[in-house]
Amino acid sequence: MKFNYTVLQRFIKYVKIDTQSDGSSKNIPSTEKQKNLSKILVNELLEMGISDAHLDDKGYVYATIPSNSDKKVPTICFCSHVDTSPDCSGANIKPIIHKNYQGEDLVLPDDKSVVLKTENHPDLKNQIGNNIITASGTTLLGADNKAGVAEIMDAAYHLINHPQLKHGEIKILFTPDEEIGRGVDHVDIEKLNANFGYTIDGETLGSFEDETFSADGMQIMINGVSAHPGFAKAKMQSAIKIAAEIIAALPKDRLSPESTHQKEGFVHPVNIEGQVENAQIDLIIRDFEDEKLKQHEDEVKDITLKVLENYPGASVEFKIIEQYRNMKKVIDKYPKISEYALKAIERAGVKPLKRSIRGGTDGSRLSFMGLPCPNIFAGEHAFHGKQEWVSEQDMQAAVRTIVNLAMIWEEKA
Numbered sequence: 001m002k003f004n005y006t007v008l009q010r011f012i013k014y015v016k017i018d019t020q021s022d023g024s025s026k027n028i029p030s031t032e033k034q035k036n037l038s039k040i041l042v043n044e045l046l047e048m049g050i051s052d053a054h055l056d057d058k059g060y061v062y063a064t065i066p067s068n069s070d071k072k073v074p075t076i077c078f079c080s081h082v083d084t085s086p087d088c089s090g091a092n093i094k095p096i097i098h099k100n101y102q103g104e105d106l107v108l109p110d111d112k113s114v115v116l117k118t119e120n121h122p123d124l125k126n127q128i129g130n131n132i133i134t135a136s137g138t139t140l141l142g143a144d145n146k147a148g149v150a151e152i153m154d155a156a157y158h159l160i161n162h163p164q165l166k167h168g169e170i171k172i173l174f175t176p177d178e179e180i181g182r183g184v185d186h187v188d189i190e191k192l193n194a195n196f197g198y199t200i201d202g203e204t205l206g207s208f209e210d211e212t213f214s215a216d217g218m219q220i221m222i223n224g225v226s227a228h229p230g231f232a233k234a235k236m237q238s239a240i241k242i243a244a245e246i247i248a249a250l251p252k253d254r255l256s257p258e259s260t261h262q263k264e265g266f267v268h269p270v271n272i273e274g275q276v277e278n279a280q281i282d283l284i285i286r287d288f289e290d291e292k293l294k295q296h297e298d299e300v301k302d303i304t305l306k307v308l309e310n311y312p313g314a315s316v317e318f319k320i321i322e323q324y325r326n327m328k329k330v331i332d333k334y335p336k337i338s339e340y341a342l343k344a345i346e347r348a349g350v351k352p353l354k355r356s357i358r359g360g361t362d363g364s365r366l367s368f369m370g371l372p373c374p375n376i377f378a379g380e381h382a383f384h385g386k387q388e389w390v391s392e393q394d395m396q397a398a399v400r401t402i403v404n405l406a407m408i409w410e411e412k413a
Helices: 007-015 034-048 122-126 143-161 239-249 290-308 335-347 362-368 392-412
Strands: 061-065 076-081 096-098 132-134 170-175 196-202 207-212 214-223 266-274 278-287 315-324 353-357 375-377 389-391
Touching (some): 007 034, 007 132, 007 143, 034 061, 034 170, 061 143, 076 143, 076 392, 143 170, 143 389, 196 335, 196 362, 214 290, 239 266, 239 290, 266 290, 290 315, 335 392, 375 392, 389 392
Parallel strands (some): 076 170, 076 196, 196 375, 207 353
Antiparallel strands (some): 061 170, 096 132, 132 389, 214 278, 214 315, 266 278
16 A cells, blocks of 8 residues: 655644643633644645534534445544643744654754753664654654644545545544643534544554553642741641641652552642641542552551641541543453554554553543543654654554554454
8 A cells, every 4th residue: 555645744734833731721622722723634624525524612623534335334533632731832843854863862953952862762763764853952842642633634635535445434533632631521422423433642653552540639638727927836737837748758669650660550749739727739649450549549548647646736638539540441342442453553564562551541531431442653752841752654654554444444344
């Protein structure tokens, strides 16, 4: 199958558009500028001949490639997100193509202290001869997840222009606000009307992920005792100091992001604020097993109550917020979803790498909303920072994978 790839040109175009989301915003989507890219995507889809492509008022792009098969084929959705992380600037991105990479350090020109080295980016060793795309050193690149967006767009373009390639109905979904945990808050599942889905938002070439962390948020609300600091002896019980003691008492050599990997869960304080009288600690709790989430939460509660023993006038309240659950529970009920994806990766000339995600994707929540949705590689690396990179050849492999996957579902129907 011959491909005339458009993925690189699309990617370069898309990353120049600032689509950073904002976790402090109450708007939907959190930033209006995300729609600037979404409008372009809709226009490009319409130009391809995908007549129902549209952007809704909440910032979601929906589009349908009609089936060209006589068979009854399940409807498949391909999904990526348009927003970039708030962790690093996404304004005035200047993408740079480092052609025919030969293993050298990549010094980024706008801040020469930002250097990509193979010792820090081991996947670069597999990129010899490829074209590496980075930003210029002062921003992130936006490969997370505009690589996935560009790959879905190029795959759609290829299928539309090669009607001899048989496939069932294909749905395209581009979401806002994934980076701030709201990516599927307002997806219209009924309108999408797909049987199975795939997010294109993974890292290393060939990776396929059908398992994520399960996730809770935890809030610890501390009520201290306020008093005038000049007359506070034996009276004041500072909520700020109590919060600091709780955080200091959390495990350091286990159960923390800094000391865990692979399938190990963790407890992670992400925010603290307060005054003498009241303070709040926000934590995220992560594990691949739902039962262990409660164990971790109980341990945090025990640590907190132990600290409070020294502050008899203070009190504490706990709040647990379910965030998402391990999608493997859903996806395992439909083994063809994974089987066909791994076959599509192989057919693209790539060795499949089955992995677990120490995090979540839009697919985590979509799976529990009725759309089983594992994650396929997009080629993005070192996301959320100035050293983010992707290779043109890995993006091309993702395009081939998407096209092959659409065809395999039709073949097996």
